[in-house]
Amino acid sequence: MDFLDQKLSNYIDQHSQEETPLLKSLSRETHLKALLPQMLSGHPQGLFLSMISKMIKPKFVLEVGTYTGYSAICLAQGLIKGGHLHTIDINEELHSLCLNYFKESGLDQFITQHIGDAKNIIPKLDMSFDLIFIDADKQNYAVYFDLIIDKLNSGAIILVDNVLWSGKILNDKKDKDTQAIHDFNRKVHLDSRVENLILPIRDGISILRVK
Numbered sequence: 001m002d003f004l005d006q007k008l009s010n011y012i013d014q015h016s017q018e019e020t021p022l023l024k025s026l027s028r029e030t031h032l033k034a035l036l037p038q039m040l041s042g043h044p045q046g047l048f049l050s051m052i053s054k055m056i057k058p059k060f061v062l063e064v065g066t067y068t069g070y071s072a073i074c075l076a077q078g079l080i081k082g083g084h085l086h087t088i089d090i091n092e093e094l095h096s097l098c099l100n101y102f103k104e105s106g107l108d109q110f111i112t113q114h115i116g117d118a119k120n121i122i123p124k125l126d127m128s129f130d131l132i133f134i135d136a137d138k139q140n141y142a143v144y145f146d147l148i149i150d151k152l153n154s155g156a157i158i159l160v161d162n163v164l165w166s167g168k169i170l171n172d173k174k175d176k177d178t179q180a181i182h183d184f185n186r187k188v189h190l191d192s193r194v195e196n197l198i199l200p201i202r203d204g205i206s207i208l209r210v211k
């Protein structure tokens with residue numbers, strides 16, 4: 001869901017840096033070939049991820065939820081020399097599509113795609129991350145946070161997508177996913193290890209900064 005009206009969204013598109021031809025093509029192919037193409041970060045959210053990554057200059061980035069690799073490419077753009085992005089997805093069907101685009105982006109040697117359940121893979125990753133993007137199944141957001149928080153350097157940033165869930169977060173009666181996101185938002189807001197801010201970008205993005 002977009003929280004801005006169409007005219008303002010158009011204005012933002014027209015006055016922000018253009019989407020690159022590669023990301024345009026990835027977005028087009030995702031809409032043609034993948035189920036639920038609305039899951040793709042797209043433009044301008046991808047630009048936001050890329051900007052944050054370039055500001056942080058991370059050595060290690062972790063992404064939970066690769067899908068077709070759009071956000072992975074954006075996040076990898078800020079890696080410092082010698083840096084690496086690990087991205088995890090449970091669905092192996094989109095693996096080759098991702099690899100093609102990682103190659104075309106010239107970032108493939110800096111990206112490792114893990115196929116499997118993030119709950120099993122995260123504990124096996126033995127490095128400290130500077131930037132994390134959580135964008136997988138909503139019911140496990142809190143689990144991912146708990147698995148990740150001890151793998152972070154002070155000052156590390158966790159970005160979390162869909163935290164306003166099309167505004168459903170305000171409903172008195174919440175379905176399972178909405179309740180899980182609401183519980184996650186409360187949990188991190190009360191967690192003294194992080195500072196938190198929810199931004200009304202696209203479907204809501206949380207920025208958590210490790211103290």
Ligand SMILES: C[S@@+](CC[C@H](N)C(=O)[O-])C[C@H]1O[C@@H](n2cnc3c(N)ncnc32)[C@H](O)[C@@H]1O
Binds near residue numbers: 065066071072089
């Ligand atoms: C919203 S999409 C990710 C979109 C992507 N980050 C982007 O912006 O282009 C969510 C992805 O999470 C994956 N996913 C769901 N449950 C998962 C799990 N337990 N472990 C790893 N990935 C999972 C899905 O297969 C799906 O591709």
